[in-house]
Amino acid sequence: MTVVILYNKNKKESEHYVNLLRNSITEISAREQGGRPWTVKESADYNSAAAEMPDMLISVGGDGTFLKAAAASIEHETPVLGFNLGTLGLLTEFDKNDLEGTILRLVKGDYIIEERMTLSVRALNSDGDVLFEGTALNDCVLSRGPLAKVAYIDLFINGTLADTYPCDGIIVSTQTGSTAYSLSAGGPIVEPGNDVVVITPICAHYTDGRSIIAGSSSKIELKMRRPHKQMFISVDGYDNFKIEDDTVVKCERSPKKVRIIRIDPPNFYEALRKKASERRERISNEE
Numbered sequence: 001m002t003v004v005i006l007y008n009k010n011k012k013e014s015e016h017y018v019n020l021l022r023n024s025i026t027e028i029s030a031r032e033q034g035g036r037p038w039t040v041k042e043s044a045d046y047n048s049a050a051a052e053m054p055d056m057l058i059s060v061g062g063d064g065t066f067l068k069a070a071a072a073s074i075e076h077e078t079p080v081l082g083f084n085l086g087t088l089g090l091l092t093e094f095d096k097n098d099l100e101g102t103i104l105r106l107v108k109g110d111y112i113i114e115e116r117m118t119l120s121v122r123a124l125n126s127d128g129d130v131l132f133e134g135t136a137l138n139d140c141v142l143s144r145g146p147l148a149k150v151a152y153i154d155l156f157i158n159g160t161l162a163d164t165y166p167c168d169g170i171i172v173s174t175q176t177g178s179t180a181y182s183l184s185a186g187g188p189i190v191e192p193g194n195d196v197v198v199i200t201p202i203c204a205h206y207t208d209g210r211s212i213i214a215g216s217s218s219k220i221e222l223k224m225r226r227p228h229k230q231m232f233i234s235v236d237g238y239d240n241f242k243i244e245d246d247t248v249v250k251c252e253r254s255p256k257k258v259r260i261i262r263i264d265p266p267n268f269y270e271a272l273r274k275k276a277s278e279r280r281e282r283i284s285n286e287e
Helices: 014-032 046-052 063-076 096-108 268-286
Strands: 002-007 039-043 056-061 080-084 112-124 130-136 139-144 151-157 160-167 169-173 196-202 212-215 220-224 231-235 238-243 248-262
Touching: 002 014, 002 046, 002 063, 014 039, 014 056, 014 096, 039 046, 046 063, 056 063, 063 080, 063 248, 112 139, 112 231, 130 139, 130 231, 130 238, 130 248, 139 151, 139 248, 151 169, 151 196, 151 212, 160 169, 160 196, 169 220
Parallel strands: 002 039, 002 056, 056 080, 080 248
Antiparallel strands: 112 130, 112 248, 139 169, 139 231, 151 160, 151 220, 169 196, 196 212, 220 248, 231 238
8 A cells, every 4th residue: 555645845734744644654554464564655746646646645734735635636536535734624534633543544444435526627719729627626716817807707507698797707616615715705505415516606796696506417618708808717726827808618527536535524514613613713813
């Protein structure tokens, strides 16, 4: 068994816990498997980690670090375990207070694999040439630049014009991404296990700006109704790409899935409540 530990080098605690994890995995796997320890490597480079093609990835950081680890895992559907160093996460599995017990269960195979839907995102020009493509666990966002004017975006679902939004942008998210940027923009919370696509306008003008929940098989297209100089696509908060006026952004369910290792899955609604409570407390402490 080969494990690659991916860590966020910008978090001060990361290297300390990477060392603890590496030593714990090596010692416990050797003890439990008759002196045959797992091979453990570490990296802060997500692209090189993916090239290793390990049997398992362990993300050390918060949900943001986990998203990058998930992106590295998608091509080979490598299972990912999230070790939380940030505030309470909905994707990270366990925290620094329960390291050895969790590693023991991991080595013994005492866990389940939860599969999460992803979105295939492509930007095409008027000739049909693919200018950009990516895979999103959370969301695809088409948005204007910080100093740009309002954007007018046509939303098509399965080939039919659903609406035209004067807005700052549109978020197309999975169930997983429903508790990320989409939620901040007023979108609905979707419980895990419901594979849907949530479409949420950002600061829609002159309309009610409500989200649309489409089926997982829906084909979503975003087009500019009016010319605009500063429009960008981002996938899971990174890979920003500037588009031109004739660009069509297409989002649809990808055959690729993210496989998340779950040892003691948190109750979804309890985790949401705790996350909101932590956020309020953090803001209060900063005042």
